[in-house]
Amino acid sequence: MRAISIVDFPWQGDNLFRRACFVSAGLISVLMFCIMLSLIFGAWPAMEKFGLSFFTSTEWNPVTEEFGALNALYGTVVSSVIAVMLALPIGLGVAIFLSELCPAAISKPLFIAIELLAAVPSIIYGMWGLFVFAPWFADGFQIWASDNLSEIPVIGTLFSGPPMGVGLLTSGIILAFMILPILTSLIKEALSTVPKVLREATYGIGATQFEVIVKVLLPAIKGPIFGALILALGRALGETMAITFVIGGAQSIDTSLFMPATSISASIANQFNEATGDMHISALIGLGLVLFMITFMVMGTARVLLRRKAK
Amino acid sequence: MKNLLKGALFGCAIVCSTSAFADTVINGAGATFPYPVYAKWAEQYNKETGVKLNYQAIGSGGGIKQIVAKTVDFGASDAPLNKEALDKDGLVQFPAVMGSIVAVVNLPGLKAGELKLSGELLADIYLGKVKSWDDAAIAELNSGVKLPKTPIYTVHRSDGSGTTYNFTDYLSRVSGDWKSSTGVGKEVAWPKEANQLGGKGNAGVANFVKRTKGAIGYVEFAYAKTNGLAYTQLKNKDGKFVLPTMGAFQAAAANADWANAPGFKLILNDQPGAESWPMTAATFILMHKEQANEATAKEVLKFFEWSYANGDDLAAELEYIPMPDNVVKMVETMWHNDIKADGKAVY
Numbered sequence: 001m002r003a004i005s006i007v008d009f010p011w012q013g014d015n016l017f018r019r020a021c022f023v024s025a026g027l028i029s030v031l032m033f034c035i036m037l038s039l040i041f042g043a044w045p046a047m048e049k050f051g052l053s054f055f056t057s058t059e060w061n062p063v064t065e066e067f068g069a070l071n072a073l074y075g076t077v078v079s080s081v082i083a084v085m086l087a088l089p090i091g092l093g094v095a096i097f098l099s100e101l102c103p104a105a106i107s108k109p110l111f112i113a114i115e116l117l118a119a120v121p122s123i124i125y126g127m128w129g130l131f132v133f134a135p136w137f138a139d140g141f142q143i144w145a146s147d148n149l150s151e152i153p154v155i156g157t158l159f160s161g162p163p164m165g166v167g168l169l170t171s172g173i174i175l176a177f178m179i180l181p182i183l184t185s186l187i188k189e190a191l192s193t194v195p196k197v198l199r200e201a202t203y204g205i206g207a208t209q210f211e212v213i214v215k216v217l218l219p220a221i222k223g224p225i226f227g228a229l230i231l232a233l234g235r236a237l238g239e240t241m242a243i244t245f246v247i248g249g250a251q252s253i254d255t256s257l258f259m260p261a262t263s264i265s266a267s268i269a270n271q272f273n274e275a276t277g278d279m280h281i282s283a284l285i286g287l288g289l290v291l292f293m294i295t296f297m298v299m300g301t302a303r304v305l306l307r308r309k310a311k
Numbered sequence: 312m313k314n315l316l317k318g319a320l321f322g323c324a325i326v327c328s329t330s331a332f333a334d335t336v337i338n339g340a341g342a343t344f345p346y347p348v349y350a351k352w353a354e355q356y357n358k359e360t361g362v363k364l365n366y367q368a369i370g371s372g373g374g375i376k377q378i379v380a381k382t383v384d385f386g387a388s389d390a391p392l393n394k395e396a397l398d399k400d401g402l403v404q405f406p407a408v409m410g411s412i413v414a415v416v417n418l419p420g421l422k423a424g425e426l427k428l429s430g431e432l433l434a435d436i437y438l439g440k441v442k443s444w445d446d447a448a449i450a451e452l453n454s455g456v457k458l459p460k461t462p463i464y465t466v467h468r469s470d471g472s473g474t475t476y477n478f479t480d481y482l483s484r485v486s487g488d489w490k491s492s493t494g495v496g497k498e499v500a501w502p503k504e505a506n507q508l509g510g511k512g513n514a515g516v517a518n519f520v521k522r523t524k525g526a527i528g529y530v531e532f533a534y535a536k537t538n539g540l541a542y543t544q545l546k547n548k549d550g551k552f553v554l555p556t557m558g559a560f561q562a563a564a565a566n567a568d569w570a571n572a573p574g575f576k577l578i579l580n581d582q583p584g585a586e587s588w589p590m591t592a593a594t595f596i597l598m599h600k601e602q603a604n605e606a607t608a609k610e611v612l613k614f615f616e617w618s619y620a621n622g623d624d625l626a627a628e629l630e631y632i633p634m635p636d637n638v639v640k641m642v643e644t645m646w647h648n649d650i651k652a653d654g655k656a657v658y
Contacts, residue, residue, distance in 0.1 A: 062471075130518065166508070244511055250509050270469050270498075273372055273373055275498075276372055276496075
């Protein structure tokens with residue numbers, strides 16, 4: 001008896017494979033759709049009751065069951081933007097150093113160290129942020145800043161307020177640490193795709209190393225940098241445990257970056273366990289829906305922009 | 312093939328024999344606040360009887376949900392349910408152990424127990440009406456204590472919690488303004504007039520108070536003690552200033568009127584008595600009236616019977632307050648009357 005092999009039916013093997021892939025890919029879309037549906041379903045009572053004011057109201061009162069997402073939305077966006085703004089220059093610097101300037105002997109261990117940052121669980125960042133970083137930050141930078149920077153017009157208000165150590169700015173800094181590995185490794189990857197000839201040619205016409213990096217390499221990887229930035233932003237927006245520890249847990253919007261605030265993920269993490277009443281739970285799921293939509297929009301915009309750049 | 316079969320049979324035999332000797336396990340879930348004492352009790356109880364308690368500290372809300380869904384043998388909640396809610400789901404509730412909440416402050420040079428506060432003043436501080444430590448209202452109660460001109464930072468729990476429920480309940484009892492503006496809840500909209508700061512868990516609050524000059528917070532007594540925080544005296548219902556001591560907590564518990572509390576729904580805040588500490592709270596166990604499995608129900612009740620009888624020292628070690636004997640008697644009578652399997656009393 002001869003074993004039946006797939007060679008006997010080549011068309012079927014191909015077909016099966018194609019189908020299996022199709023099903024796998026389809027499953028992702030179905031899963032996404034289901035998550036969105038269940039979020040909408042769960043958030044419906046709150047959406048029905050508060051309508052558009054759910055997105056514009058700063059009222060968050062479980063006792064009277066008045067819920068608005070604006071506080072949390074503000075905290076989420078501002079802390080993530082701070083994180084990206086801080087992490088970008090550092091990530092760029094590290095990536096350039098690793099791929100262009102650093103001797104090969106150090107480059108590898110250094111890169112592994114950076115990658116290991118990504119392996120640290122986020123709750124560790126949270127605890128480190130709360131117990132180590134925040135006190136140090138309060139006594140150092142915050143006191144100095146409120147003495148020296150708070151008088152400056154316009155940006156002064158950002159740095160005023162009591163030195164409590166936790167708050168929006170602290171969250172942004174902790175987040176910056178967390179998104180650094182992804183930014184660095186993506187930018188480094190992009191740098192390595194720039195053809196060697198390009199550098200050699202530039203050196204050949206007498207350019208300095210600085211000129212090569214700034215005038216040739218960076219423009220060449222503008223697109224990937226932007227892509228990396230958006231991916232990092234997506235990571236920052238959804239981060240939960242670290243933020244929950246260091247953002248200060250206050251349902252308010254303040255002009256000062258030193259003041260405690262809350263984020264969408266922190267509100268959910270803090271309140272979901274003990275939420276009583278269907279409206280409270282529904283409002284929390286509503287927050288989840290808002291976060292889902294923001295992340296979706298950020299990633300979507302990134303795709304569109306990247307595609308336009310690629311053309 | 313034969314060997315494989317033999318191996319499988321042998322494996323089966325091992326599994327079966329171990330499960331025959333396996334410990335009886337009772338499952339509970341709920342409040343985080345009593346978790347340390349339940350764990351201590353369970354450890355000791357397991358040594359003596361071999362019965363294992365599997366308690367998941369998932370929060371009071373989760374405890375209620377799980378017992379209603381019958382996925383656990385008992386649920387635990389810091390905030391008692393009222394009689395209607397209990398009846399709706401066919402549940403009974405009884406207090407297991409008590410704890411106390413203290414106000415803690417961070418004022419340089421001020422030692423534990425030196426500062427005197429009243430409930431109304433505490434409410435005014437959290438409402439943001441009293442903003443500085445040298446405010447006349449604080450000075451009035453504290454002649455002789457040097458109060459700095461430091462702004463007050465009020466620290467609260469950022470996560471929903473039974474501690475917050477009991478704290479806001481106390482403030483609502485002593486301050487009409489608090490009751491009308493903020494109210495009672497495991498999570499409330501903290502008045503924005505005060506410098507609010509939210510810490511995650513008791514540890515988070517303790518940490519913020521410890522670090523922030525001019526901060527005031529509320530934590531369970533054990534956290535104040537282990538963190539070396541300066542707790543305050545509080546004025547009780549009888550107008551006396553008391554220090555947070557085991558005696559003061561027990562006085563509050565003894566003066567509470569459990570006999571007239573339907574479904575044991577009693578919040579121990581602001582109890583009468585010259586020695587009573589004003590912020591004391593029991594934590595509760597929830598069970599179904601109709602038990603599907605008599606044996607398990609019996610094990611659960613036996614565990615709590617043992618804990619009431621033998622767990623006092625273990626509880627006190629962890630700064631919890633054991634239930635007074637008269638309350639235990641009431642609880643055990645309720646068990647006998649209300650918890651049934653197939654129409655027969657389980658206990």
